Amino acid sequence: MSDDILSTIKFDAAGLVPAIAQQHDSGEVLMMAWMNRDAVAETLRTRRVTYWSRARAKLWRKGETSGQEQNLVEMRVDCDGDTLLLLVDQKGVACHTGRRNCFFTAVRDGRPVEIAKPLVDPKTLYEK
Amino acid sequence: MSDDILSTIKFDAAGLVPAIAQQHDSGEVLMMAWMNRDAVAETLRTRRVTYWSRARAKLWRKGETSGQEQNLVEMRVDCDGDTLLLLVDQKGVACHTGRRNCFFTAVRDGRPVEIAKPLVDPKTLYEK
Numbered sequence: 001m002s003d004d005i006l007s008t009i010k011f012d013a014a015g016l017v018p019a020i021a022q023q024h025d026s027g028e029v030l031m032m033a034w035m036n037r038d039a040v041a042e043t044l045r046t047r048r049v050t051y052w053s054r055a056r057a058k059l060w061r062k063g064e065t066s067g068q069e070q071n072l073v074e075m076r077v078d079c080d081g082d083t084l085l086l087l088v089d090q091k092g093v094a095c096h097t098g099r100r101n102c103f104f105t106a107v108r109d110g111r112p113v114e115i116a117k118p119l120v121d122p123k124t125l126y127e128k
Numbered sequence: 129m130s131d132d133i134l135s136t137i138k139f140d141a142a143g144l145v146p147a148i149a150q151q152h153d154s155g156e157v158l159m160m161a162w163m164n165r166d167a168v169a170e171t172l173r174t175r176r177v178t179y180w181s182r183a184r185a186k187l188w189r190k191g192e193t194s195g196q197e198q199n200l201v202e203m204r205v206d207c208d209g210d211t212l213l214l215l216v217d218q219k220g221v222a223c224h225t226g227r228r229n230c231f232f233t234a235v236r237d238g239r240p241v242e243i244a245k246p247l248v249d250p251k252t253l254y255e256k
Contacts, residue, residue: 004239020148020157027155029148032211044238077240078230079223083160085231095207102206103213110172111132112205 005044006037010081016052017084021094024073024087030094031102033062035084040075047072049088066125068092098122133172134165138209144180145212149222152201152215158222159230161190163212168203175200177216194253196220226250 011017015037021030033051035043039059042050049070053060063069069091076085095102098118106115139145143165149158161179163171167187170178177198181188191197198216205212223230226246234243 005235008233008240018146018160020160022157027157029150029157029213032146032148032206044235075235076231076243077233077235078160079225079227079232080230083230085157097207099207102208102211103204104207105136105205107133107172107203107205112136115204 005075005077006040008077008081009037009040009084011037012082016054017082019051019084019086021049021070021086021088021090023090025089028101029103030070030088030090030100033060040084043072043086044075049086063091066092066096068094068125070094093119093125096122096125098125133203133205134168136205136209137165137168137212139165140210144182145210147179147212147214149177149198149214149216149218151218153217156229157231158198158216158218158228161188168212171200171214172203177214191219194220194224196222196253198222221247221253224250224253226253 009017016034018032019035020032023030034054036052039050039052049072050059050061070088073087093100098120099116104116105112137145144162146160147163148160151158162182164180167178167180177200178187178189197219201215203214221228226248227244232244233240
């Protein structure tokens with residue numbers, strides 16, 4: 001069933017496509033990460049968002065360590081087929097720093113300014 | 129002034145960073161495109177969003193041909209410094225197809241489904 005959309009998506013030379021995660025009801029942009037074919041197929045099959053970790057070179061089911069899962073509400077593809085928008089329901093926080101989203105640095109007068117504080121201690125996300 | 133943020137941003141091996149454009153008030157994700165250092169600097173200096181066109185290998189001031197400009201409200205950088213979120217005020221439509229945003233294809237039952245129609249005839253955007 002998912003073959004059709006997989007043939008629509010244009011993966012880059014590394015076999016990846018950027019995926020923007022947006023909280024489905026508030027419109028908050030949570031993060032951007034990368035998917036390969038397997039990550040797209042797994043996400044559509046399970047409705048649990050799975051990315052490709054470029055740093056670890058493996059599939060990364062969001063929240064598998066931290067518990068901060070993303071449940072897929074809808075996947076969208078852009079006009080060129082080379083970017084995905086994931087409407088999700090984020091459990092807890094999306095950012096590994098403990099903030100709700102990863103875009104907590106604003107540029108003001110050409111300089112970075114922190115505009116959001118962690119909601120949870122990041123240590124509690126990754127320590128068992 | 130903008131040196132500081134330019135040293136914060138991590139451009140990839142091709143000298144580019146992905147930039148997500150979001151309508152500042154509605155939260156609508158409009159498009160994703162790429163910026164190099166010059167595009168970031170130009171966007172911050174002029175407050176008119178300028179991307180790097182990978183297809184044309186040149187700076188591309190959004191709306192320069194179509195008139196569908198993006199005015200920058202705020203630039204944000206993610207936790208890793210390798211993705212930008214642009215809060216913008218989009219004049220007219222963001223997508224070259226004449227739709228408000230580029231993510232008009234939803235994935236339903238593994239298949240692509242068009243969920244938005246053009247608001248303007250794309251021919252009128254690029255013909256003078």
